[in-house]
Amino acid sequence: xxxxxxxxxTFKNPIMVASGTYGYGNEVxxxxxxxxxxxxxxxxxxxxxxxxxxxxxxxxVSSGMLNSIGLANLGVEKYIEEKIPxxxxxxxxxxxxxxxxxxxDYVETLEMLEGADSKHIGYExxxxxxxxxxxxxxxxxxxxxxxxxxxxxxxxxxxILIMKLSPNVTSIEEIGxxxxxxxxxxxxxxxxxxxMSVDIKTKKPRLSTIMGGLSGPCIKxxxxxxxxxxxxxxxxxxxxxxxxxxxxxxxxxxxxxxxxVELGTINYKYPNLVxxxxxxxxxxxxxxxxxxxxxxxxxLMIENK
Amino acid sequence: xxxNEISKVIDNKEIAENIFEAHLSSDNLSKIAKPxxxxxILPSSSFDKTMRRPMSLSYQDSNSFKIIYKPIGDGTRxxxxxxxxxxxxxIGPLGNAWEVSKxxxxxxLGGGVGIAPILNLYxxxxxxxxxxxxFGARKKEEHFIDHNPDKNIYISTDDGSAGIKGNLFEAMKxxxxxxxxxxxxxxxxxxxxMMEAVRKFSVEHDIECHLALETIMACGIGICQGCTVExxxxxxxxxxxRNKYELVCMDGPxxxxxxxxxxxx
Numbered sequence: 001x002x003x004x005x006x007x008x009x010t011f012k013n014p015i016m017v018a019s020g021t022y023g024y025g026n027e028v029x030x031x032x033x034x035x036x037x038x039x040x041x042x043x044x045x046x047x048x049x050x051x052x053x054x055x056x057x058x059x060x061v062s063s064g065m066l067n068s069i070g071l072a073n074l075g076v077e078k079y080i081e082e083k084i085p086x087x088x089x090x091x092x093x094x095x096x097x098x099x100x101x102x103x104x105d106y107v108e109t110l111e112m113l114e115g116a117d118s119k120h121i122g123y124e125x126x127x128x129x130x131x132x133x134x135x136x137x138x139x140x141x142x143x144x145x146x147x148x149x150x151x152x153x154x155x156x157x158x159x160i161l162i163m164k165l166s167p168n169v170t171s172i173e174e175i176g177x178x179x180x181x182x183x184x185x186x187x188x189x190x191x192x193x194x195x196m197s198v199d200i201k202t203k204k205p206r207l208s209t210i211m212g213g214l215s216g217p218c219i220k221x222x223x224x225x226x227x228x229x230x231x232x233x234x235x236x237x238x239x240x241x242x243x244x245x246x247x248x249x250x251x252x253x254x255x256x257x258x259x260x261v262e263l264g265t266i267n268y269k270y271p272n273l274v275x276x277x278x279x280x281x282x283x284x285x286x287x288x289x290x291x292x293x294x295x296x297x298x299x300l301m302i303e304n305k
Numbered sequence: 306x307x308x309n310e311i312s313k314v315i316d317n318k319e320i321a322e323n324i325f326e327a328h329l330s331s332d333n334l335s336k337i338a339k340p341x342x343x344x345x346i347l348p349s350s351s352f353d354k355t356m357r358r359p360m361s362l363s364y365q366d367s368n369s370f371k372i373i374y375k376p377i378g379d380g381t382r383x384x385x386x387x388x389x390x391x392x393x394x395x396i397g398p399l400g401n402a403w404e405v406s407k408x409x410x411x412x413x414l415g416g417g418v419g420i421a422p423i424l425n426l427y428x429x430x431x432x433x434x435x436x437x438x439x440f441g442a443r444k445k446e447e448h449f450i451d452h453n454p455d456k457n458i459y460i461s462t463d464d465g466s467a468g469i470k471g472n473l474f475e476a477m478k479x480x481x482x483x484x485x486x487x488x489x490x491x492x493x494x495x496x497x498x499m500m501e502a503v504r505k506f507s508v509e510h511d512i513e514c515h516l517a518l519e520t521i522m523a524c525g526i527g528i529c530q531g532c533t534v535e536x537x538x539x540x541x542x543x544x545x546x547r548n549k550y551e552l553v554c555m556d557g558p559x560x561x562x563x564x565x566x567x568x569x570x
Contacts, residue, residue: 023528031309031396043528049546055570058523058531065355065523069530074546216355268523269347269357271396272309 001285002278002293004038004259006160006185006237009121011093011260013038013278014293015250018241018264019097019124019164020044020069024083025090028271036275038260039093042083044126046098047105049075059197059206064216064243065265066195068209071099071126076109080116088119095162099126103149110153122160125153127175128168128191140166140191143178150182162239165189165226167219172226173233180236188239188262189230190223216265217243224256231257231298245273247280257298307526308334309396315369317387322446324418325385326363328371334397335370338362340425341517341559344372344397345525348383356523357396359554361494363421364428373421399525400558406513409490410435412481414473414503416495417442422517422558423494437480441473441495474502486512491562493517500568507562514562520553520570527555535566 002013016039022028025040034040052072059066074082087094096113100106110123127149128140139145146163153161163179165172167190176187192213197206205211223242230238240258244250245266253261266273285293312329320326334344345357358380364371376385387393403426405411411434415423420440427438437457440450445467452460452468460468461476469476473495481489493503494517507514523529533550534557551557553570 021528023526027524027526027528028307030307051546051549052530052533055533055535055550056521057533058521058529060354060356060521060523063353063355067523067529067531072530072546072550078546265355265523268529269355271524271526 001291002282004294006122006260009093009160011038012036013281014254014258014260015274015277015281016041016095016239016260016262017267017274018262019126021264021267024087025094026083026086032272033275035091036278037092038278039095039121040087040090041095041097041124041262042087043073044071044097044099045073045076045079045109046071046100047076047109049073049078054208056206056208059212061195061197061214061216062218064214064218066197066207066212066214067192068207068212070209076112080112080118084116084118084120088117093122094118094120095122095124095160096120097124097126097164103152106149107152107156110156114157114159120159122162122185123153123157124162124164124188125149126164126191128164128166140175141169143174146175147178147182150179150184154183160185162186162188164191165230166191167222167226168194173229176230176234180234184236186237186239186259187230187234188241190219190226190242193219193222215243217245219243220249224252227253227256227258228300247277247284250277250281251284251296254293254296255298255300257300259294259297306337307396307399308332309394310334312393312395314387314389314391314393316389317384320373321442321449322444324373324375324447324449326371326373327384327387328369329393329395330369331395332368334395335362335365336367338365338370338398339402340429341403341422342398342400343422343525343558344370344395345399345522346372346380346384347394348380348387350392350394352380352383354379356521357525359399359519359522359525361422361425361517361558362398363424365425373418373424375418396525400554401556403492403515403517403559405430405434406490407434409488409513410437412437412439412477412489412491414439414477414491414493414495414499415441416473416499417447419495419517419519421494423492426492439473439476441476441499473499474506477503483510486510490514494519497569504562504565504568512562516560516562516565516568518553518558518560518565518568518570522554525554527552534560534570536560536564537566
């Protein structure tokens with residue numbers, strides 16, 4: 001009832017965890033049953049290690065949080081050495097999120113992962129990190145560069161290729177189409193929304209980088225609007241992200257056109273939420289006598305007036 | 306091992322002016338927690354904020370623990386209304402623990418609700434280890450421990466209404482001469498400015514000093530990478546990841562004074 005495919009890969013259910021909100025899986029293995037997950041998308045990995053941005057890096061705002069981590073990560077070589085052995089043991093689909101500065105960075109990182117002894121089934125390509133100049137954002141705002149990057153990566157892998165889109169653009173449809181034309185198997189949307197907060201006592205911005213990425217329930221309507229636009233435009237599956245925190249949200253995202261969803265910021269508060277939502281989604285389908293989850297994807301009722 | 310469990314409130318009371326102590330049950334985590342470690346709390350199932358609230362343990366036994374808090378934020382205000390039998394969703398124990406230097410006397414400094422991890426340490430080592438406990442607050446009404454120099458327990462107040470007048474740092478210096486610190490180590494938790502003064506003093510005089518840092522945290526388990534502190538990095542290392550910044554939730558919250566560049570997070 002819940003199983004879905006992208007290309008020839010089956011996912012147990014449509015619920016994934018978003019990059020950067022679930023580390024590398026091992027952090028929560030003491031108290032979370034990872035085999036229940038549709039997929040785990042690991043934290044962005046880059047060609048070389050990155051120390052990340054100076055503190056403060058996070059701040060809580062109304063119904064959400066701001067972050068500016070700056071893609072702190074151990075680099076692809078150590079990722080392969082230290083993280084993949086554990087990820088290989090998890091009984092669910094692993095998708096590796098890659099970020100970069102130049103096309104060569106993405107290509108080299110992907111090629112090294114292709115050559116690794118790893119069971120990952122695909123890649124999510126971060127072309128939309130708002131927190132570092134070199135976080136791929138220049139790709140994420142340009143249809144031409146998005147298409148070129150997608151093509152270069154497509155040439156080098158048969159695994160699932162997902163482009164992660166930013167809402168901080170004029171037309172997300174154009175970036176989505178460029179991804180599709182370049183050969184992507186799916187898009188995920190949305191990455192964080194550019195945001196800011198100020199401490200009025202010190203007059204200082206709350207984040208060291210002044211602006212950062214806004215996430216959490218407050219961005220859900222922004223995500224839905226972007227997914228609606230993409231669903232009308234694209235033929236490839238959409239993986240919806242942005243402020244999902246309960247089963248109703250999952251259904252809302254699917255009705256709007258998401259075939260899969262990613263849980264993000266909510267994982268910090270409820271690290272065990274995936275398991276709960278998978279069970280609730282199953283019950284919802286049974287109660288509503290819906291044969292399969294795919295039947296609700298894009299089943300939005302819009303009256304013609 | 307990290308547990309995610311539902312704790313029941315055993316008791317919740319005001320122990321000094323606007324300072325509360327909650328006693329909660331625990332199936333597993335309090336058994337294995339060590340002084341200095343913390344938990345990440347969801348104060349109620351309807352708590353609508355994005356992040357859990359990290360809190361140090363002030364006491365623990367095989368099936369319960371205590372926390373000390375001041376109801377000033379969204380989370381702690383809900384905690385103030387906890388009644389016996391109420392539930393809280395907790396994750397822990399998290400972070401590292403105090404490392405006690407066996408051959409040195411302990412000077413323990415706790416400021417305000419920062420006393421929590423200090424008290425836990427004190428209760429753990431006091432019977433076997435020469436210890437000097439200092440508890441600082443703004444005024445007499447905020448104290449819940451008696452000034453008792455005969456037992457090496459000192460309290461300080463900013464306004465001089467009880468114990469030694471001045472902040473914790475000044476109180477400590479009024480009892481110990483600079484030469485006294487050779488065979489002693491300092492353990493401190495409290496307001497960042499006070500901690501920073503103690504950190505600088507310790508580094509300058511080469512005194513062994515352990516700090517329990519506090520900062521904003523989202524996950525508490527090393528995932529979000531939000532709770533960084535700049536450390537005195539290994540210049541020779543070519544690996545930039547986690548060389549300049551450490552994660553307070555996982556690598557800390559306890560650091561030696563010479564390991565971090567600042568307590569002002």
